[in-house]
Amino acid sequence: MEYDRILSDLLNRDEYLVVGKKTVRLDALDKLLGKARFTSDYIPKNTMTVKVVRSTMPHALIKRVDTSTALMVPGVVTILTAKDVPGENEIGYALPEQPFLNDKKVHYVGDPIALVCAIDETTAQEAMEAVVVEYEPLPAVFDIDAALAEGAPIIHKENNVAVKTKIRKGDIAKGWKDSDVVVEDTYWSPYQEHMCLEPEAAYAVPDGVGKVTIIACMQSPHLVREKVARVLGWKLNQVRVIQALTGGAFGKKDDTGPLISGYAALAAIKTGKPAAYIMDRSEVLSVTPKRFPVRFKYRSGADGKGKLTAVEVEITLEVGAYANRAPFWLWRQTAHACGPYEVPNVAVDGRAVYTNKVYGGSYRGFGNLALHFAAEQQVDKLAYELDMDPVDFRMKNILRIGSRTTCDQLLDNSVGIDKCLAGVAAASDWAKHREPVRIGTKIRGWGVGCAYHGNSTSRSTPDWSAASLMIHGDGSLTYRTAICEIGQGSPFGHAKIVAEIIGCNLDSIKIEQPDTDSTPDSKPTHGSRGLMMGGTAAADAAIKLRERIIRVASNMLDCPEAHVELRDSQAYNRKKPSVKIPFAEIVEEMHIRGENPASYGFYTSPRRFFDVDTGLGYNYAVYTFAASVAEVEVDTETGQVEVTKIWPAMDVGKVIDPLMVDGQIHGAISQGIGFAIMENLQLKDGVVTTTGFKDYIIPSALDTPEIDDTIVVEEPYKHAAFGAKGVGEPSIISIVPAVVNAIHHATGLRFSTIPITPDRMHKALKEAGKK
Amino acid sequence: MVNFELNGAHVSFEAPATMTLLDMLRVELGVTSVKKGCEQGECGACTVLIDGYPMTSCIILAPQVEGRHVCTIDGLAENPLMKELREAFMENGAVQCGFCTPGILLSAYALLRDNKRPSEEEVKTAIEGNICRCTGYVAIIESILDAAERIAPD
Amino acid sequence: MKPLTGFSLLRPPTLVGALEMMSTLEHAQPIVGGTDIIPTFKDLGSKPVHLIDLGLIEELNGIMEEDGKILIGPTTTHTQILTSKVIEKTAPALHDAARWIGSVQIRNRGTIGGNLCNASPAADSAPPLLVHGAEAHICSLEEGHWIPLLELFKGPKMTVLKPNEILIGLRFPTIAGASSSFQRIGRRKGFTLSVVNAAVYVERKDDALKEARIALGSVAPTPIRAPVVEDKIRGKKMSEELIDEAAEACVEVAKPIDDVRGTAEYRKDMTAVLVKRALREAWRRTGGEL
Numbered sequence A: 001m002e003y004d005r006i007l008s009d010l011l012n013r014d015e016y017l018v019v020g021k022k023t024v025r026l027d028a029l030d031k032l033l034g035k036a037r038f039t040s041d042y043i044p045k046n047t048m049t050v051k052v053v054r055s056t057m058p059h060a061l062i063k064r065v066d067t068s069t070a071l072m073v074p075g076v077v078t079i080l081t082a083k084d085v086p087g088e089n090e091i092g093y094a095l096p097e098q099p100f101l102n103d104k105k106v107h108y109v110g111d112p113i114a115l116v117c118a119i120d121e122t123t124a125q126e127a128m129e130a131v132v133v134e135y136e137p138l139p140a141v142f143d144i145d146a147a148l149a150e151g152a153p154i155i156h157k158e159n160n161v162a163v164k165t166k167i168r169k170g171d172i173a174k175g176w177k178d179s180d181v182v183v184e185d186t187y188w189s190p191y192q193e194h195m196c197l198e199p200e201a202a203y204a205v206p207d208g209v210g211k212v213t214i215i216a217c218m219q220s221p222h223l224v225r226e227k228v229a230r231v232l233g234w235k236l237n238q239v240r241v242i243q244a245l246t247g248g249a250f251g252k253k254d255d256t257g258p259l260i261s262g263y264a265a266l267a268a269i270k271t272g273k274p275a276a277y278i279m280d281r282s283e284v285l286s287v288t289p290k291r292f293p294v295r296f297k298y299r300s301g302a303d304g305k306g307k308l309t310a311v312e313v314e315i316t317l318e319v320g321a322y323a324n325r326a327p328f329w330l331w332r333q334t335a336h337a338c339g340p341y342e343v344p345n346v347a348v349d350g351r352a353v354y355t356n357k358v359y360g361g362s363y364r365g366f367g368n369l370a371l372h373f374a375a376e377q378q379v380d381k382l383a384y385e386l387d388m389d390p391v392d393f394r395m396k397n398i399l400r401i402g403s404r405t406t407c408d409q410l411l412d413n414s415v416g417i418d419k420c421l422a423g424v425a426a427a428s429d430w431a432k433h434r435e436p437v438r439i440g441t442k443i444r445g446w447g448v449g450c451a452y453h454g455n456s457t458s459r460s461t462p463d464w465s466a467a468s469l470m471i472h473g474d475g476s477l478t479y480r481t482a483i484c485e486i487g488q489g490s491p492f493g494h495a496k497i498v499a500e501i502i503g504c505n506l507d508s509i510k511i512e513q514p515d516t517d518s519t520p521d522s523k524p525t526h527g528s529r530g531l532m533m534g535g536t537a538a539a540d541a542a543i544k545l546r547e548r549i550i551r552v553a554s555n556m557l558d559c560p561e562a563h564v565e566l567r568d569s570q571a572y573n574r575k576k577p578s579v580k581i582p583f584a585e586i587v588e589e590m591h592i593r594g595e596n597p598a599s600y601g602f603y604t605s606p607r608r609f610f611d612v613d614t615g616l617g618y619n620y621a622v623y624t625f626a627a628s629v630a631e632v633e634v635d636t637e638t639g640q641v642e643v644t645k646i647w648p649a650m651d652v653g654k655v656i657d658p659l660m661v662d663g664q665i666h667g668a669i670s671q672g673i674g675f676a677i678m679e680n681l682q683l684k685d686g687v688v689t690t691t692g693f694k695d696y697i698i699p700s701a702l703d704t705p706e707i708d709d710t711i712v713v714e715e716p717y718k719h720a721a722f723g724a725k726g727v728g729e730p731s732i733i734s735i736v737p738a739v740v741n742a743i744h745h746a747t748g749l750r751f752s753t754i755p756i757t758p759d760r761m762h763k764a765l766k767e768a769g770k771k
Numbered sequence B: 001m002v003n004f005e006l007n008g009a010h011v012s013f014e015a016p017a018t019m020t021l022l023d024m025l026r027v028e029l030g031v032t033s034v035k036k037g038c039e040q041g042e043c044g045a046c047t048v049l050i051d052g053y054p055m056t057s058c059i060i061l062a063p064q065v066e067g068r069h070v071c072t073i074d075g076l077a078e079n080p081l082m083k084e085l086r087e088a089f090m091e092n093g094a095v096q097c098g099f100c101t102p103g104i105l106l107s108a109y110a111l112l113r114d115n116k117r118p119s120e121e122e123v124k125t126a127i128e129g130n131i132c133r134c135t136g137y138v139a140i141i142e143s144i145l146d147a148a149e150r151i152a153p154d
Numbered sequence C: 001m002k003p004l005t006g007f008s009l010l011r012p013p014t015l016v017g018a019l020e021m022m023s024t025l026e027h028a029q030p031i032v033g034g035t036d037i038i039p040t041f042k043d044l045g046s047k048p049v050h051l052i053d054l055g056l057i058e059e060l061n062g063i064m065e066e067d068g069k070i071l072i073g074p075t076t077t078h079t080q081i082l083t084s085k086v087i088e089k090t091a092p093a094l095h096d097a098a099r100w101i102g103s104v105q106i107r108n109r110g111t112i113g114g115n116l117c118n119a120s121p122a123a124d125s126a127p128p129l130l131v132h133g134a135e136a137h138i139c140s141l142e143e144g145h146w147i148p149l150l151e152l153f154k155g156p157k158m159t160v161l162k163p164n165e166i167l168i169g170l171r172f173p174t175i176a177g178a179s180s181s182f183q184r185i186g187r188r189k190g191f192t193l194s195v196v197n198a199a200v201y202v203e204r205k206d207d208a209l210k211e212a213r214i215a216l217g218s219v220a221p222t223p224i225r226a227p228v229v230e231d232k233i234r235g236k237k238m239s240e241e242l243i244d245e246a247a248e249a250c251v252e253v254a255k256p257i258d259d260v261r262g263t264a265e266y267r268k269d270m271t272a273v274l275v276k277r278a279l280r281e282a283w284r285r286t287g288g289e290l
């Protein structure tokens, strides 16, 4: 099924009703009135508090956990340890090496050991401090080289390598022979903290015997259900998971959702009382997953005509204490290693390495942010080496229809990166800005960054999504998806797709909060699949319902089905538009005629092929492309960098709502700038020392650059509803390289690590004698 | 016993010294529009107006509002200026996850109440204490400027 | 983060009442805005103290100009300082510093007295007050005395205040032909603690520096003055060379440390940059040319 065409044929409209237009989000008013409920807003006063006793050692054997004194603190209900876990004591995402509660060994400072359940926070805190954990310390490793060294302490397995990846494309030796210029460098991309405004919270209520209801912030209620059921040793249908509105997630809550829900649920069923677990900011910063740190060793070559000839990359991903998403993360980096360019000869080797530090996890851009930080500097360097304009050089090598990606995937549709790049170059007057400009103590420079990001699963892993739709007696609708509202507005995007297909008023649709007891499994809200996969399942549900509405309406209007038009929650005959039947009447008739008023949408990605041994094949369903130009000002006296303007462009397939696209891009620009120049998670001996907004600074309103109108390119993806692709993740990827390339343009300095904080910049300028 | 005015209504509450204004509002008085993002005065999610001035309720002790007027967005639901702000936020897409939104609206409200025609820089300064991780601030800043334009007499 | 616990809060309406509490209660500690105390209690755990809220005592709040002196009550908020025309005119450095302390919410709540008595080496209001020659009025139930502000600071988070004493006032003279400037480096444009800050005060006589004072923050355990440098440039004819000389000399005075906000080396180098900028600005503000 080629969805983009099917829909336009089916709807036969000159202009879409809502798709592509600016619309006010259905959830905006509640949020503006302060009536939107987040998890902690559901928790009643006097609910039992759960706190987690965590390891204070980076690497140690647990000799003894003594809760006897703690249990005597008045107000303590119970304290749970590994032996109280009724099911499997395992919560790992990719690999089964992560205990839900640790009783044998701890792997980082922050590893959970016990759950204290008490009548209030103060009591829980007091009891937590009274729990005695006796350790036998083991040598710990805090960086990848130490972990890989001969004789290094073993964290989970010999040599500390969790997984490896590999790509061999073309003939790398020939590639080097064909190269007239070669550039080599090593890059380090550090941790980044998501800093969602809402700290993690979960609330669990025991429901009779053998059922528990959980309300929490998360990105996939069905994943949470699966993990919690496993820990409890229960069937999936015994665990009811409701996703509350989630105050920012960016990947973080895909990882923390199962953990926090597990803590609250275990406490609730063990005590028979409702239980609340709420993290505070310092706990979030200290123990929850971050953007994975990673080192890239790059070697890239091009010939004298400016064609890329070879790319060789060694990726060493630091996973921290647990692999978590590392295999998927590493595959993404491996598969995108050349950036959005065609390179005939490629060799990539990746490995993911354990250390005794807070572990990595999902974060917007999933591997590709760090990857493009390195890859896009390599491309820039080659351009400078060849004395070519960085935009022209990119244009010569950029992916187009008919190109093959890093992993030899043939691109046969939806490739708009050339238009993105041309667009930002024109908008920013790129050609006029080839010389940096000095203004007092500051120098202004301009840089460009390109990016691509595979949508949905890596390595052709099957992906599917589901949704349901119900039309009620008064013509109003209930839409259900397990794609979560985490700020990005995907469910609202689905509603627009539904409204377009059914012709109903947008505000006649209520989007239910995802609830595993009633919401179909849409699979997680990650991998840029929320709109692209989830929205297509929504379209499937809507098409089915539409067919029935049309069937009944054509009968009622006494006209051929092809003449029936649906809009404004009414049906009419296109040839005789004066007679209109409201949906309420149609629904009544549907019931009488035995037409099902509810529909279930299901969508599976087309089958693809991928060879894990060579790393070649049809890797991703489709790619989103982006390009940005950044203008920066570097104060050569203080080392302070200000990003003054960004020109963004993105090939989104199809815009469902321009406000949503802009919203994602603007937010991503801010997060990308933060990562590039200020966000600096610091650790000492494996302990996070930047534990709040004061020390882990992120951009404020005053740090916001001017952002030019987004250049939107629409190269539809043929297998998704209206051709839409994911925008939330890809939007951040081109920003960081654009900023670092602009900094290079201004100062002549290359930075192989970020953030480029004032003290680092100052030091570099000083060393280069440019102060 | 703390006696104060909350959104125009008199409130008496037995608050211990160790209770923050934020916890009193959220947990004891059920005013959940005031959000807890950091508990350290750093994020602005818990912003309330005290005698009209924006302050972060997470680092104020509940008994310290004795005799003062505390205002949350619930108390401004019908306020014409707040209505304009809401309209502008909706039209510009300035709301994403919404966790920062109540605090930002209060900061914006206090700004526009006292300064009918703020510059962009003044808008940014007024909300610099309200961290938003989702929107990148652009739409928020535009919305506040738009609202100012709509309420300005000319 | 730790739950707040184990302290009490007293809210005396009069100064005498407050001083009585300070001298009779064991472990009494003033609180006003709480913007330093409460976050610290949450980070490190609460102290079992009687917090004496000075916020209701009217005479401790406000800004007054009297007999060639500016008087500032300790509970005066940063917003009050920022919006005071008198301060803007007589002590521009203090005005500018107030702009950069925290966010609107913090400026509405935090006080100048709290900022000083918290004795952070990074306190932004300290350098401007130091260069304006401010004195601090320290008072107990028994007696009150004025000390030069510099003497208030004993170390990081330590003052000379005895357990029964509070800061009840600040004063500094207004001098014709004088001006000042405050400069700081933060890690972002929006509110953030200073990595380094500096204030400079100058009095101009034609094209010469009749008086020059320099104070630095975040480069030592307390905010400091740079008397050696001041002596070097006092009375000299103003020039870019003199500015450079002063700035370089200040680097020697600075003895900073590395922390999460910046390295010692960076702080030293920035001291020079900030002193330069402050000297230039203060000089221009007196009408002087360069």
Ligand SMILES: Cc1cc2nc3c(=O)[nH]c(=O)nc-3n(C[C@H](O)[C@H](O)[C@H](O)COP(=O)(O)OP(=O)(O)OC[C@H]3O[C@@H](n4cnc5c(N)ncnc54)[C@H](O)[C@@H]3O)c2cc1C
Pocket: B040, B041, B042, C029, C030, C031, C032, C033, C034, C035, C036, C037, C038, C039, C054, C074, C075, C100, C101, C102, C103, C106, C109, C110, C111, C112, C113, C114, C115, C116, C117, C118, C122, C123, C124, C125, C161, C165, C166, C167, C168, C191, C192, C193, C194
């Ligand atoms: C988010 C945030 C940002 C901040 N940003 C900055 C910044 O940029 N620059 C900066 O300098 N500071 C900053 N601060 C620190 C703080 O806001 C200021 O130091 C503020 O001025 C403290 O005043 P307060 O009234 O709130 O002090 P409190 O917390 O009430 O008191 C602070 C200390 O002073 C003592 N004290 C208060 N008044 C007296 C008195 N009259 N006599 C004796 N002792 C007294 C108290 O016992 C306590 O030890 C920030 C704080 C926060 C939370």
Ligand code: FES
Pocket: B035, B036, B037, B038, B039, B040, B041, B042, B043, B044, B045, B046, B047, B056, B057, B058, B059
């Ligand atoms: S919760 Fe109060 S400022 Fe963050």
Ligand code: FES
Pocket: A197, A247, A248, A487, B094, B095, B096, B097, B098, B099, B100, B101, B131, B132, B133, B134, B135
């Ligand atoms: S909308 Fe999510 S933090 Fe502002």
